Amino acid sequence: MTAHDIPAYMAHLGAAARAASTRMARAGTREKNTALSELAQRLRAAGPALAQANARDIAAAEQAGLAAPMVDRLRLTGQVIETVAEGCEQLAAMPDPIGEITGVKRRPSGISVGQMRVPLGVFGMIYESRPNVTIEAASLAIKSGNACILRGGSEAIHSNMALWRLVQQALVAAGLPAEAVQLVETTDRAAVGRLIAMPESVDVIIPRGGKGLIERIAAEARVPVIKHLDGNCHTYVDAEVDLDLAVTVTDNAKTQKYSPCNATESLLVHAASAPAFLPRMGAVFAAKGVEMRCCAQARALLSGVPGAVLADATDADWAEEYLAPVISVKVVASLDEAIDHINRFGSHHTDAILTNHHPNAMRFLREVDSASVMVNASTRFADGFEYGLGAEIGISTDKFHARGPVGLEGLTSMKWVVLGQGEVRQ
Amino acid sequence: MTAHDIPAYMAHLGAAARAASTRMARAGTREKNTALSELAQRLRAAGPALAQANARDIAAAEQAGLAAPMVDRLRLTGQVIETVAEGCEQLAAMPDPIGEITGVKRRPSGISVGQMRVPLGVFGMIYESRPNVTIEAASLAIKSGNACILRGGSEAIHSNMALWRLVQQALVAAGLPAEAVQLVETTDRAAVGRLIAMPESVDVIIPRGGKGLIERIAAEARVPVIKHLDGNCHTYVDAEVDLDLAVTVTDNAKTQKYSPCNATESLLVHAASAPAFLPRMGAVFAAKGVEMRCCAQARALLSGVPGAVLADATDADWAEEYLAPVISVKVVASLDEAIDHINRFGSHHTDAILTNHHPNAMRFLREVDSASVMVNASTRFADGFEYGLGAEIGISTDKFHARGPVGLEGLTSMKWVVLGQGEVRQ
Structure with missing residues (x-):
């Protein structure tokens, strides 16, 4: 699949993510934690391939005359790598939110009714510059049992692709589908327009970036958006x-x-x-x-x-x-x-x-x-780590679904569970 | 304010609802329950004014050649009135979801972090035929501390307006703002187009009706929609x-x-x-x-x-x-x-x-x-009453925010509460 036919390419990514999401939804806690540990190990051992990819992005950014702080954001230093690797291990150590059944009550009809926490399915993440977001989003997707489609900034494309390969290796090593984490391999902007308008393949979009980008995505998206505008x-x-x-x-x-x-x-x-x-x-x-x-x-x-x-x-x-x-x-x-x-x-x-x-x-x-x-x-x-969420996919300034720092729970949904012994409606 | 300038009229309704919503958000449990009891009493005592309004709708429907089952849906019989009055009393008897603080945990920094359940703000409800939905939506708005803007079917406009007057009287009798429940008094369809595109005044839209109506609203809305499509x-x-x-x-x-x-x-x-x-x-x-x-x-x-x-x-x-x-x-x-x-x-x-x-x-x-x-x-x-939600504003086939039967909780949001003793971020 080449990337010049953007609608077909994005539909292909979406279908693959959707298919992988059903496997992720029933993945065991141990499988998901194994994938996260494998990812942490592979990040620490990544060595020259990752460094070379990152150097390409940095060289291109410097040549394009990006301001020094912007170039610094791209850098995958040893410390940045260690921090995201530790983040994966922290997620692995956290309780699995998926499958938890709560609030079960017996009703007068005889049925028992409760709620089960389940993944949302597929989320799309649109972000700029810092390539470590690739690992943060992928690791949250894995732990929450979701699939995701990642669209990073064009200035970090080589770093993101190198990191993504490590994610896919870690998934496969844990017996999970590599397609659970997809990366948009083209920097064509039309890909974003498709990503936010595929309700059949994407359940929610999480944009991280400037206010202009987020407002545009929120206005044009055909799926729900977890968004963060101003912090006044x-x-x-x-x-x-x-x-x-x-x-x-x-x-x-x-x-x-x-x-x-x-x-x-x-x-x-x-x-x-x-x-x-x-x-x-x-x-x-x-x-x-x-x-x-x-x-x-x-x-x-x-x-x-x-x-x-x-x-x-x-x-x-x-x-x-x-x-x-x-x-x-x-x-x-x-x-x-x-x-x-x-x-x-x-x-x-x-x-x-x-x-x-x-x-x-x-x-x-x-x-x-x-x-x-x-x-x-x-x-x-006001921060996911300070609140004890373990990790943060973003901060929501909306009231709907997720509000404030969004961790694993914001990537889940509650479905109703009814347990009966042959009850019928009167 | 006349209804021939639809954008100005709807902006006026929206601003009034938004203003009333802040008062509703801090309304005490007793005030809200008083409003619900007052409404139940007024419904039972409504007598000729309500009957006349309903008769006008029924006469118009029969004259327009509506099918008998459709005409029947419009009828505010004694039994329909008694059912909605009892619904108001049942809501009054339920625990107040608003203000509940849950999950408070002490963090290593010293702060305590929990979540408080709060109203969403203003919801817009778009529905067809049955005028009892006017009371169901209004009573759920009152108990959940929200304001709402109701847009019923044109065939029930006189019944809806008569019911709405009872709602406003009940709100005022309880010391709450009459503007907490607004009814769109025009049957102009342009009003729906405005209602679903006023994010500054409306936090969520709840459509109830045919699949075509709901798909159109979901496609055109500029605010979140709690929607129910097929039940296969x-x-x-x-x-x-x-x-x-x-x-x-x-x-x-x-x-x-x-x-x-x-x-x-x-x-x-x-x-x-x-x-x-x-x-x-x-x-x-x-x-x-x-x-x-x-x-x-x-x-x-x-x-x-x-x-x-x-x-x-x-x-x-x-x-x-x-x-x-x-x-x-x-x-x-x-x-x-x-x-x-x-x-x-x-x-x-x-x-x-x-x-x-x-x-x-x-x-x-x-x-x-x-x-x-x-x-x-x-x-x-699969029903809000059977699940013990006490009342049901709708059923959601989405995974986002509210899923399945939606009761009071689906009309609320959780905000983060931080209790400190002068802690600062390191």
Whole structure:
């Protein structure tokens, strides 16, 4: 099968993945764990073939004049390889989610009704640059009993193909079908258009990349999409609060790393704590070179902080995901105003309240309409590993099916199981 | 707001529903249950206003020459009213799903992580003929803390509006916003096109009606759809089986009612039990006038049954949802053939195995890729009430988010809750 006839090529990949998915769905825990251990071993032993493939991508990227950080993302260093190999071993050590039957209840008719966790079937993954995502997605597919079709970035195509070969070898070594993990071997963009429009072969699409890419996929897909758009996260400092805790946690939420989607982009402060809190907080931000875009009240309270970089916030600032040493700062009159502001300008990703007041903590948890809501913790904790999911295929900012960090469970479905002794409907 | 500017009208409904949804999300259990009790009372006391509205719809339907069964579906008889009123009271008596926090675990970082069940927000419901669906959808919205926008069939518009007024009165009597339940007051079809394309106001669409309607909505919707297409359900009679049980259950699965989506449409019989089972089963079907469309082997075994209406099955028969006194019958050589046949020709709705062989029962449960899988029970049990969901907004033949009968939980989402004491990310 050559790749110049894209519709036929993609239909072929889809049919192969669909066929393999029924075998994966009934694969035993030991088979799946063997495949993951085999993959970890093969990654560590991959040696020159993988290094050469990676070098080709890096040389092409440098020749094409890609920025140094983009080129770095492509690099399969020894440490990157070791990390993904360990990830496979961690997945192997986790409980198998598939086949678990829960909530079985006897009904008045005599039947027993419960739910069994089963794979979704086939997922399609569309991603950019970092080739280690190939292994993360493949290993999650294996453990969750799904098949998958992977479409990485064109700049990583040789690395991805080399990694994919290791995945297929590991599957075969475990007695599982190599076709359970398919890689799109062409960089033709038409392949993405087909991948997202084959409901007969693909049950869900998981895109990872820039907002533009994800919006386009969500608009054009003919299958469900688990998607992550903005991370405009808020930290709200309540009226009754431990000031030391508030400074420490807010500092971490904003400055521990600027680029992740769970970094805080907007700071809301209750008017009662603002006079004591904001000058202290502002001094920390000033020392780290974090620009503060302020409402008038916040600006007045921060104006005396030496070295502070201050600006007036616009409505666009309240909605902005900076991913940079910039934070918007607003003084609010009440918890209600904070909640309304977050639900209006936020991106429903992750928002935290810092408070000593229990009823306010509970109201914030209930009423802020976000995938993760936190009390007295850094928004940076919103992460599959930190939540104990073992691995993360993505983060969902939707409410449907999977919300927030998506691990193995997000790749499964619950079917109803009825156990009878010959009961009939009256 | 008049209805001649459909986009503006629908945007207005959507904005009102979205605003009301935040109030519904934080409504107390007592408020929601009061609204449901008030609604039950008002339904029983509705009297002439409701009867007159219903009479208008029925007169119009009769004048338009609608078939008698279609006209009957419109009728709000005393019994229909009492049934929906009791449904509201049953929902009031059920546990409130909203706010429940589950699975809280302490993580090595010190934070506690769990999940809180919350409403989806706003659902849109598109349905045909029977006006009691207006009350079923409204009451499920109230209990699940959602707002909803209802779009019923044009033939029931006056009945739906009269019922809707009772819903709004009940909401107000409970101190909840009347806008939590919106009804599209125009019968213009353009309103449906808008309803399914307002992601800013509507989180999910639930269509109930003919397959054509649902396929069109699924293809055009810009928000998730909980949809139910075919119910091509199978009963498979295994090699080791109690023949009395097999005849009783298969009879019930096919003939207890012909029209529901969970009625069995296809009978598979293992070759080892077919010679004893099929003539007995065929006699029952012959007595009830059920036509049997057979493979060659089945036809040979049934040919001696007096009065049997037999025909040769085509591939189209294996895929057909008859909703009528017709059943396709096939003899299979193995459990594997049965499972493959069901996964190939079935609609992933409900399929049952009748067997005394435990390993075969377990394989069937695991490997048949359907929303409901059953052992030794009638497929007719696939139903929200029979499963103990208390109420049913629809049945999903998708794997994503909600699968099979959808009750209150399908109208909710789980958000992550993090409880800390000032933890920061390392």
